[in-house]
Amino acid sequence: MDEAMVRRVVLTFYARVRADPTLGPIFDTEIQDGWDHHLAKMCDFWSSVMLMTGRYKGKPMVAHLRLKDVRPDHFEQWLTLFRETARAECPRHIAQLFIDRAERIAESLQLGMFFQPHAGQAGAVRLPRSEAS
Template identity: 35%
Template sequence: MTGKEILTLDDVKLLVNTFYDKIRKDELLGPIFNERIQDRWRMHLDKMYTFWQTLLLEEHTYNGRPFPPHMNMPIGHEHFNHWLGMFTATVDELFTGDKAEEAKWRAANIAKMFENKLNYFRSHEGLSIL
């Protein structure tokens, strides 16, 4: 499908909303997200707009720490692969161009880094991430 470029905050919101709509209904990842987020989806989506706005539009609205909340989740290679497959498919379904490519590239790198960090901390029990 021929999409448009990711240029504005509204584009970022469309990407994030479409992705998490799918995530919430996904058999593998839906229960993990819903269990953790419960009734805080509005807050999560608002935070994810700022995360991707900061990465893709260079408008620095996110100043959190992305990794720590993932520390104690029951996730591994299969989950990250699936997350990335869904993210990539959502970008391709809606967008084209440089920022769309960058979004997929950054997502893949961060997913890999999260997975590596989780593996590291799991094999070095007792280490603090702080």
């Protein structure tokens, strides 16, 4: 795995997100004309996650907490697109590393955004699980 592979996964994934009828409008509303900046930031993020480069200096939870149109089911769609992208762009063992990390990130973001310990069963969030598990 190298920077070129990380970049390919990120760019291919976000092209799929932008084309997705559910996720595309959510991302376009938030990012507007800042896609070049967002893609560069996501390359830094995934480089830090996968290659431990330390290039990403942001706070993903803070950024996601500002999003008001995102629902828990959007994360499953995000993960579906991510899994497809990783499997298409990477050798199997590397794709699984990407997927494992994406699932942990999605779970963490969902807990931060939607977990309501006093909401009871109605407020429960279904956390994604690996399709490989």
